[in-house]
Amino acid sequence: MCAICFSDPPSLPETASPEFHDFVECCLKKESGERWTAAQLLTHPFVCKDPETC
Numbered sequence: 001m002c003a004i005c006f007s008d009p010p011s012l013p014e015t016a017s018p019e020f021h022d023f024v025e026c027c028l029k030k031e032s033g034e035r036w037t038a039a040q041l042l043t044h045p046f047v048c049k050d051p052e053t054c
């Protein structure tokens with residue numbers, strides 16, 4: 001558990017899209033106030049391709 005709190009997040013594959021990289025970064029913020037909520041994540045471009053339907 002300590003490693004999760006104090007180490008850097010894992011590296012993502014270079015082949016992953018920029019949207020995926022950003023989505024994971026939003027999920028893994030260590031400070032809870034900076035971390036996106038589930039509702040925010042559902043509006044992220046990686047999840048929601050058509051903003052009018054999200």
